[in-house]
Amino acid sequence: MTALILDDRFARELPEMAVRWRAQEAPDPRLLVLNEQLAGGLGLDADWLRTPDGVRLLVGNSVPSGATPVAQAYSGHQFGGFAPRLGDGRALLLGELVDADGRIRDLHLKGSGHTPFARAGDGLAAVGPMLREYIVSEAMHALGIPTTRSLAVVATGRSVQRETMLDGAVLARVASSHLRVGSFQYAAATGDRDLLHRLADHAIARHHPQAAEADNRYLALFEAVASAQARLIARWMLVGFIHGVMNTDNMTISGETIDYGPCAFMDVYDPETVFSSIDMWGRYAYGNQPSMAAWNLARFAEALLPLLDDDLDQAVTMAEAALGAFGREYAAALSAGMQEKIGLSGADETVVAPLLEDLLTLLQQNHIDFTSFFRDLGRAARGDTEPARGLFADLAGFDAWLNRWRALDPDGEAMDRVNPIYIPRNHLVEEALTAAAAGDLSPVERLLTAVTGPFEERPGLQRYAEPAPEDFGRYRTFCGT
Numbered sequence: 001m002t003a004l005i006l007d008d009r010f011a012r013e014l015p016e017m018a019v020r021w022r023a024q025e026a027p028d029p030r031l032l033v034l035n036e037q038l039a040g041g042l043g044l045d046a047d048w049l050r051t052p053d054g055v056r057l058l059v060g061n062s063v064p065s066g067a068t069p070v071a072q073a074y075s076g077h078q079f080g081g082f083a084p085r086l087g088d089g090r091a092l093l094l095g096e097l098v099d100a101d102g103r104i105r106d107l108h109l110k111g112s113g114h115t116p117f118a119r120a121g122d123g124l125a126a127v128g129p130m131l132r133e134y135i136v137s138e139a140m141h142a143l144g145i146p147t148t149r150s151l152a153v154v155a156t157g158r159s160v161q162r163e164t165m166l167d168g169a170v171l172a173r174v175a176s177s178h179l180r181v182g183s184f185q186y187a188a189a190t191g192d193r194d195l196l197h198r199l200a201d202h203a204i205a206r207h208h209p210q211a212a213e214a215d216n217r218y219l220a221l222f223e224a225v226a227s228a229q230a231r232l233i234a235r236w237m238l239v240g241f242i243h244g245v246m247n248t249d250n251m252t253i254s255g256e257t258i259d260y261g262p263c264a265f266m267d268v269y270d271p272e273t274v275f276s277s278i279d280m281w282g283r284y285a286y287g288n289q290p291s292m293a294a295w296n297l298a299r300f301a302e303a304l305l306p307l308l309d310d311d312l313d314q315a316v317t318m319a320e321a322a323l324g325a326f327g328r329e330y331a332a333a334l335s336a337g338m339q340e341k342i343g344l345s346g347a348d349e350t351v352v353a354p355l356l357e358d359l360l361t362l363l364q365q366n367h368i369d370f371t372s373f374f375r376d377l378g379r380a381a382r383g384d385t386e387p388a389r390g391l392f393a394d395l396a397g398f399d400a401w402l403n404r405w406r407a408l409d410p411d412g413e414a415m416d417r418v419n420p421i422y423i424p425r426n427h428l429v430e431e432a433l434t435a436a437a438a439g440d441l442s443p444v445e446r447l448l449t450a451v452t453g454p455f456e457e458r459p460g461l462q463r464y465a466e467p468a469p470e471d472f473g474r475y476r477t478f479c480g481t
């Protein structure tokens with residue numbers, strides 16, 4: 001294969017935020033999953049990646065000549081409290097490559113050993129959580145939601161101590177960058193105005209080049225990030241995705257979803273849904289995600305203030321106006337998306353808004369599975385109302401709603417293009433990871449087959465479309481895995 005060329009632009013332009021580092025040696029690396037399609041799109045030869053040399057690249061043990069792997073520094077507000085020095089405690093940026101479409105992509109490893117940012121952590125990751133990130137991020141991509149991608153999971157042959165001893169793994173992940181709100185908080189906290197400038201210019205060049213043309217390029221950067229996040233969070237809400245740990249170090253400047261730790265898809269519709277075991281107060285509950293995104297953007301604005309205007313009051317006024325735009329753009333994206341979900345795209349807002357409000361009330365009151373409902377509603381648009389009706393205990397209420405809705409002539413085919421039938425349901429993910437831990441990867445592969453074609457109903461995949469069995473119980477997810 002032609003030599004892989006990895007640039008080190010981040011490390012060169014922002015050396016204060018990059019610590020040169022090497023991945024820990026994996027004693028017995030073994031490829032568990034490889035994303036051949038993504039590899040192809042990156043100009044990488046999938047057959048070569050399967051060879052011992054390819055696998056060594058995927059765990060960071062062979063570094064292409066000229067590449068400079070680094071651990072990136074960043075800060076972060078974690079559950080509201082500021083941690084000035086987080087950084088890649090168990091991850092490395094191998095470098096940047098240019099994909100087949102000419103876009104710059106970070107090639108990054110997670111679980112590759114402790115770094116100077118590891119604090120008390122061991123720098124490692126277990127097979128289960130890395131496969132979990134692979135499955136959920138690829139499902140998100142297939143749903144059309146901006147996200148980091150997963151290239152491969154490699155078992156290292158090293159054990160990891162958690163509650164029990166587990167097999168260690170490294171995830172090779174691809175992103176349009178790993179710049180986070182926390183990266184700006186880190187640069188701002190150093191008090192080095194030049195570093196903050198360089199970081200903002202780097203982010204503009206990489207993600208929001210049109211901001212460079214604006215009168216106030218740093219305000220334009222803020223507006224572009226807020227806009228990308230408004231659209232992203234609306235997309236999460238429309239599929240019932242709950243990130244679970246929306247700390248500022250887990251919010252990207254690109255507008256891609258990042259860090260699939262305790263995330264999960266909502267099953268029964270309830271805005272208070274929380275799965276993460278450490279989110280005791282429901283800070284990152286489904287219904288709080290838009291306001292938490294706004295809170296994070298306010299922290300981003302604070303970090304950028306010195307660049308917005310020399311007059312602090314003036315800078316604050318600008319930032320507040322731009323934050324207001326986030327709220328409006330989010331609301332518009334959500335409402336357009338919800339109209340699509342019920343097959344009434346572009347219909348009269350004054351009619352559809354109350355219809356949607358009443359629907360969400362009915363879903364909540366009747367404990368309805370969010371994903372199944374909208375897919376069944378597509379059938380109802382085509383005349384088969386029984387599957388959707390069968391979900392409801394309060395049939396009179398739903399029938400009244402159905403009549404109002406059907407009178408508006410919803411488009412069932414359009415609904416099937418936005419309402420997924422297959423998502424990584426919690427019980428399916430757990431089932432697949434349990435099998436993988438015991439050495440059987442076929443359930444992971446079957447689940448991936450289902451969720452990477454989320455809108456297209458296929459024979460033999462019926463069980464992937466169904467809600468969890470009654471005895472699955474209350475679902476819990478974990479951080480710091």
Ligand code: AMP
Pocket residue numbers: 086087088089090091114117118119120121122123124125245249250259261479480481
């Ligand atoms: P996260 O909540 O996964 O985004 O991680 C927050 C911070 O904890 C980041 O700085 C991670 O690098 C660090 N971290 C998480 N798990 C580990 C680990 N096992 N070893 C070292 N650092 C870790």
Ligand code: MG
Pocket residue numbers: 249250259
């Ligand atoms: Mg993180």
